[in-house]
Amino acid sequence: MGGRCSSSPDTLRIYSRDYWPLALLKEVKGEELPLPIAVAWPESLEEVVKLVKLCNEYRVPFVPYAGGSGVIGATICERCLVIDVKRMNKVIHLSEEDSYVLVESGIMLRKLEEFLNGRGFTLRHFPQSYPEAAIGGLIATKSVGQYSTKYGGIEDLLIDLEAVAPDGGVIPLRRNIVPRASTGPEIKSLLLGSEGQLGIITKAALKVFKIPPFDYKNSFAFKSFEDALMAVKEIVQSGLTPAVARVYDEDDSSVRFGDGRDLLILILEEYSKPLLEAKVSEIGRIISRYGGREAGEDYVEKWLEKRFDVISELKKLVVPMGLWFETIETAATWSNLIKIHSKFKEIKKMRGVYAVLAHASHFYEVGACLYFTLTYEADEKVYWDIWREAMRVVLENGGTISHHHGIGLLRREWIFSEIGPSLDYLRRIKSALDPRKLSNPGKFLG
Amino acid sequence: MGGRCSSSPDTLRIYSRDYWPLALLKEVKGEELPLPIAVAWPESLEEVVKLVKLCNEYRVPFVPYAGGSGVIGATICERCLVIDVKRMNKVIHLSEEDSYVLVESGIMLRKLEEFLNGRGFTLRHFPQSYPEAAIGGLIATKSVGQYSTKYGGIEDLLIDLEAVAPDGGVIPLRRNIVPRASTGPEIKSLLLGSEGQLGIITKAALKVFKIPPFDYKNSFAFKSFEDALMAVKEIVQSGLTPAVARVYDEDDSSVRFGDGRDLLILILEEYSKPLLEAKVSEIGRIISRYGGREAGEDYVEKWLEKRFDVISELKKLVVPMGLWFETIETAATWSNLIKIHSKFKEIKKMRGVYAVLAHASHFYEVGACLYFTLTYEADEKVYWDIWREAMRVVLENGGTISHHHGIGLLRREWIFSEIGPSLDYLRRIKSALDPRKLSNPGKFLG
Structure with missing residues (x-):
């Protein structure tokens, strides 16, 4: 790995959090966050395999990392090896004829979009994290972008992927890139939303579009x-x-x-x-x-x-005033949206809460995503009080606990309330793929 | 179960095949097909759970069955208990406001479409098997219909499902019906295309559309x-x-x-x-x-x-002439379609082959499905010679071994060539969900 590995205190601190507002709050307040033991920057599939096999040999837990722009603490992993795929950032192949692109997972979304734009194409995937997100992370989070109503979420763009399984084996791309197949359950769908728990995504084939004139x-x-x-x-x-x-x-x-x-x-x-x-x-x-x-x-x-800097805008507003902020997204069918909206807005009556803004974005035939932005006293107890009430409101009124941010450390407490005993089956699957329990442990799959 | 269980020879014979042309050919020629040991017709989730738990207790393999209209032999399972969900055929809830329907998995597609049409709605899912297919089987096969270019495959219609896992536990619907969620890997995507190997689908929530005027x-x-x-x-x-x-x-x-x-x-x-x-x-x-x-x-x-009776039309033509027929579907990106088409057509030069017809249906941004209809001498050796050559042609020229019919007994030989070591990980997942190896054994997941 040459010098592409570090355990310097500065590096570990940088990798100790993503953009989870609670982690940011703790950092601002000078509280300690759990630290990884080291960070590695592999440059190829083979190097990722080698790292994961070493982790298996020495029983070292590991967590994949790409853009680090998640907002749920999914990359926070105490005494883990952080495997940052950021240097695996090549466009392997753009097929202009077939409208797809094959990339390494560490490529920044912004760089990929710029590359495509230069050739008359676009991925049309614009999450708020656009300036900092990388493809692997977007797949692992099950991201949607601001243009999703027409172009779909990342799952609609993803044609296929390659990953390194938690035991160090390779989950390859299928032999041929094809638009659709009925060849059994698709392992790529397990990596979608896996948040680093079921393997490290190393390549992705994605649909692209000509830029609409x-x-x-x-x-x-x-x-x-x-x-x-x-x-x-x-x-x-x-x-x-x-x-x-x-x-x-x-x-x-x-x-x-x-x-x-x-x-x-x-x-x-x-x-x-x-x-x-x-x-x-x-x-x-x-x-x-x-x-x-x-x-x-x-x-x-x-x-x-x-549209890409709401967080920093809010920070300018709230930090000097001793306030903090959070965004909470849910989705529901049409008939439940108004109910959730009005009950959720009542959170602004809670102690320490100053504002609850709401908009609907990401529309589907059967419903939509509601996105709440909350401003509140910069205090951890207030923070968790808000989250408990918010999750109660969405679960009891027809919503999901997450439309596109994911579970991470933040929502572990509520995942069972939403998916029930499916969680036990997903945990069995994790154990089967990760018998040594090394792949981003401590998250909702155990 | 009252009288809703049978092991009469006539019943076993009916359940000994689906619409796999090779099985039909064997039947016509008077050859024996592997027989199940019994057939049960449960009427509720609880009865399915009870049956699967009994199978686990007594180590009896089992296979789910719905419409029986598959064409790949996926329901052929020697000495298995056939669990036919056909009597679980209720529409549980149609939400006209939210455009979705919740049904039991045994409902016939045709019956569901008629029910919806009566209320101004449609599922817009019209596979050739329309008159005989049931919802559970369409999900397990990963079906597409003739209107898929606009309305998508069954995976695009499926919002959520309930299933009985191979160990008899319930994989429930999520707490709320929502249009989309980022709550980890979705277990429903494992059941899509599972062909009875990962559980018995008992309910499904599906998008519906107003009938376009x-x-x-x-x-x-x-x-x-x-x-x-x-x-x-x-x-x-x-x-x-x-x-x-x-x-x-x-x-x-x-x-x-x-x-x-x-x-x-x-x-x-x-x-x-x-x-x-x-x-x-x-x-x-x-x-x-x-x-x-x-x-x-x-x-x-x-x-x-x-459009729904091509098979019977062909049978009228070919059976009296000592010929037989098969359909082989693949999908590929645009740049590979013509190559596959022309190479595949050369199969008509093979001994015993009389015609190779082709059309493209089911279009995607990145490519399309090619559908071949073959007429050939009614002989098993000719049959397998054709299949070997067909699978070589598609795999070597950028296609998939199946676009929408699935694997079953027919394509077991080629699944590894297409998905490679992913197969080993899928088999681990099968073992984790089905530790006693009872759920449709002998198919590609082992």
């Missing part, structure tokens, strides 16, 4: 959050799929846009103008039917500008 | 199979997604339509007329650019009429 941007104000949601429901179910739809409640649009109304932001993208125009006019009809009124392109531009 | 049907003749494929590629990649696209090569369209040209059949469906019209006009422009000429609606109507 025509677009439309607008925003609309509604009389209520519900009206706006129901308009988007009809838009999505009518196959008029926008690339981006975001419905902000009054509080959220006040803070973000200085406009205290329920706002819908919309971006469409198409490859032909007539198709775009037909969609825009149909969407316009639906929006008027739900009482929506045009609110102009400016809000869209403002959102586009700030 | 506007449609467009047409067919087009092209100068070559490749031109037609490239036209569909551009149509699909431009987001003009047709519900149905089928490209027939000259031989296939001769037999099916009496028109010896490369034919494209197209069906579009939309919820609004202006959107449909915009799409039709854009598609028309693309088709002309690739030299396609309108060939009229009649071929579409003819296809719609016969």
Whole structure:
């Protein structure tokens, strides 16, 4: 490994956390976080295999690491070897003819997008972590991006992957890249959302798209959050799929846009103008039917500008005031969204909580994701009180504990309430793949 | 179980095969097929659990059975207890508001579609086995339907499922039906394509759609199979997604339509007329650019009429002549499709082979499914010679051994060539869930 391994205190400190707000809070307050024992930066599949086999031989737990932009503490692993795949960052093959790209897992999403853009293509995957996320981590977290309503989550882009199993064996790409196969259960789907517990992702084949030449941007104000949601429901179910739809409640649009109304932001993208125009006019009809009124392109531009740095924006606001922040995302079917929204907003009555903003993003035929941004007293007890109440509200009102951030250390307590005895079967699978219990131990798969 | 269990010779014979053409051929020739020891028809989750627990107690292998319409011998299991879920056939809940339906796994697809149609909804899943398939089997096979280009495969419709694990424990639905979640690896994806090896599916929550009120049907003749494929590629990649696209090569369209040209059949469906019209006009422009000429609606109507009974049609033709037939489906990226098509067609030079028809159906951004129909001498040696050559051709030229029929007894020999050492990890997972090796043993997961 040459010098590509370190256990210097500075390095260990850097790798002691991801972007989990509680870990950041602890760091700011000078509290200690669990430290890894070393960090290694392999440069090839063979080096990852060697590292994992060494870990197996010496019973050293290990945790994969890529961008480090997760928000749930999934990479925090006491006395583990951190295997950072960041130097495995090549584009192996772009097939312009077949619209896919094969990459090493450590490639930064931003770098991949820039590479693709230079050739007229795009991955169209824009999570808020865009500037810092890497492909392997996005797959392991089961990420979605801001354009997911049209382009899907990472699971819809992922054609195949290669991984190193927890015992050091290789889970290879299938022999041929194919659009779809019925060849038994797909092991790639176990790596999706595995958060480093079932292996280290080393390569990924992903769909890419030609950059759509025509677009439309607008925003609309509604009389209520519900009206706006129901308009988007009809838009999505009518196959008029926008690339981006975001419905902000009054509080959220006040803070973000200085406009205290329920706002819908919309971006469409198409490859032909007539198709775009037909969609825009149909969407316009639906929006008027739900009482929506045009609110102009400016809000869209403002959102586009700030969409990747909400966290740092919030930090500027809250840190000097002794406050802290958290985002909590859930998803639910249409009929449960309003209930969850209104019950969740009651969290702002809790002691130490100052604001609960909400918007809906990521729309599906059967429902949507609700995304809450909370500001509260910078205190760990307040933090966990909020989380306990939030998870109770979503679970009891039809939501999931996570739409796209994942479980990590943060949500371990609630995973059984959501998936029940499936957890025991998933744990058996972990044991079968990781008999020595070395792959990111201490997380929800044990 | 009352009288809902039988080991009468007639019953065992009925359950000794599915629609695997080799099994049918053996039956016609009077050869013996492996027999189960008994068949049980449970009526509830609790009864399935009880049966599986009894099997575990007495070390009796078992195999789930639903419609019995598979074509790969996946339900053939010597001296197994067949657990036929056909009587678990209720619609538990249709949410018109949220566009999903929760059903028991034994419900016939046709019955479910009729139920939904009566309420203005549709599953839009039309495999050729439509008249006889049941939901549980479609999930276990990883089925696609004729309208998949727009509506996706069964994996895109499946929101969640309940299953009885091979040890008799329950893998429940998650607490809430949600459109998407990032709560770790999803166990439902292991059941997709599991072919009865990882548990018995007992319930499924599936997306449904309102019946689209506007449609467009047409067919087009092209100068070559490749031109037609490239036209569909551009149509699909431009987001003009047709519900149905089928490209027939000259031989296939001769037999099916009496028109010896490369034919494209197209069906579009939309919820609004202006959107449909915009799409039709854009598609028309693309088709002309690739030299396609309108060939009229009649071929579409003819296809719609016969689309579910091709097998029986073929049987009428070939059986009296001492011939037999098989269908072989693969999928590949665009750049490999033509190569596979032309190499595969050479199979017709093999001894005992009389015809190799081909069409492409099921289109994706990165490629498509090729579907071959073969007629040959009704002889088992000829049968396996064809299969060996077919699998060599697809594997060596970028295809998958199965796009939607699955592995079963038929393709066991080639699964390792396609997925490599992933197979060993999948087998470990099977052992972890099925420690007594009782769940459909003898198939590719061991």
